[in-house]
Amino acid sequence: MKEKIWLSSPHLTGEEQKYVKEAFDTNWVAPLGPNVNGFEQEICDYTGIKSCAVLSSGTAAIHLALILLGIKDGDEVLCSTFTFSATANPIRYERAIPVFIDSERDTWNMCPKLLEKAIQDRIKKGKTPKAILVVHLYGMPSKMNEIMAIAEKYEIPLIEDAAEAIGSKYEKKAMGTFGEIGIFSFNGNKIITTSGGGAMVSNNSEFCKKATFLATQARDEAPHYQHSHIGYNYRMSNICAGIGRGQLEVLDDRVASRRRNFEFYKEKLNDIDQISFLNEPVGFYSNRWLSAILTDSYDTRERIRLSLEGKNIESRPLWKPMHLQPVFSSFPSYDNGISEELFNNGLCLPSGSDLTNKELSRVTDAILSIFE
Numbered sequence: 001m002k003e004k005i006w007l008s009s010p011h012l013t014g015e016e017q018k019y020v021k022e023a024f025d026t027n028w029v030a031p032l033g034p035n036v037n038g039f040e041q042e043i044c045d046y047t048g049i050k051s052c053a054v055l056s057s058g059t060a061a062i063h064l065a066l067i068l069l070g071i072k073d074g075d076e077v078l079c080s081t082f083t084f085s086a087t088a089n090p091i092r093y094e095r096a097i098p099v100f101i102d103s104e105r106d107t108w109n110m111c112p113k114l115l116e117k118a119i120q121d122r123i124k125k126g127k128t129p130k131a132i133l134v135v136h137l138y139g140m141p142s143k144m145n146e147i148m149a150i151a152e153k154y155e156i157p158l159i160e161d162a163a164e165a166i167g168s169k170y171e172k173k174a175m176g177t178f179g180e181i182g183i184f185s186f187n188g189n190k191i192i193t194t195s196g197g198g199a200m201v202s203n204n205s206e207f208c209k210k211a212t213f214l215a216t217q218a219r220d221e222a223p224h225y226q227h228s229h230i231g232y233n234y235r236m237s238n239i240c241a242g243i244g245r246g247q248l249e250v251l252d253d254r255v256a257s258r259r260r261n262f263e264f265y266k267e268k269l270n271d272i273d274q275i276s277f278l279n280e281p282v283g284f285y286s287n288r289w290l291s292a293i294l295t296d297s298y299d300t301r302e303r304i305r306l307s308l309e310g311k312n313i314e315s316r317p318l319w320k321p322m323h324l325q326p327v328f329s330s331f332p333s334y335d336n337g338i339s340e341e342l343f344n345n346g347l348c349l350p351s352g353s354d355l356t357n358k359e360l361s362r363v364t365d366a367i368l369s370i371f372e
């Protein structure tokens, strides 16, 4: 059996160790220290946003974002249905109600038309939604002009789940910087990693200041431990932040490699009628975190997936929409069948930034052989 090709492996440079060693040498191994501050500043510089708080995970960042926007028991939050469960789970941590919005075909992300329809319908039912949680899936930006216009029209704050989209841009502006609050993930399988971690970014520095406060057990200023808020243990450690600093230095290279993977697949598989690709609309720049193909049917999708599996190549169906998940199926949803079709017919191919041409060819040869 040939060596396994993984879907998306961590890709370290070795430079991370410089920052980690510094942390060891200076004994800054706690959830504070020069790497934490440095990483936050460097994320601000990279994305062009005012403030950042680095945290233990992207999920923690979404949870704090909802808390900072005052989301409470019974409030409704409009949320992309086509996503990973970590987007929606924090809504339930606060006992709020997720209202799921389906996708459009140009980006596979939240459909602006359906979003507005949902808002009008919720208002008619007597409940104005308290936030919009929009996801840029697989690194592809959502239709931000349309979504921002709707958010402004109805005065609903916008949170961007850019967990998969650091390095992506919409009209030259970094994803995560459009909404009131944006979040990133540095989990092991994401485009850059801190082994595990996340960040909240905002142009309102108060949000990040408060997030840091809540993430470190909400300790009031006093010589003893005094608390007037419920706190969390959500801060990133100085060790993890050190890994993140090394990774951020090579983010643009990582994006270039992932985009090259996508182009490689597209070129090699272009002639197969049963397979299509999601192209970037004008003004959209995707980090191509995962390269995905769309097939003509569930059967084709499964034929490809199982054949790759037999050749020790990992692939994965696209995310199963939240409104179809047993844990969320009882919540309201506005669907048009698109995310369900993407889930049934789509497949993510190996997308690591460390894949060689030889490995990429193993993937495309395996797929081509099915259609010969």
Ligand SMILES: *Cc1c(COP(=O)(O)O)cnc(C)c1O
Residues within 6 Å of the ligand: 056, 057, 058, 059, 060, 083, 084, 086, 087, 135, 161, 163, 164, 184, 185, 186, 187, 197, 198
């Ligand atoms: C990975 C991911 C998250 C969660 O990030 P963690 O750092 O793993 O907690 C949230 N949303 C999306 C879309 C993700 O892909």
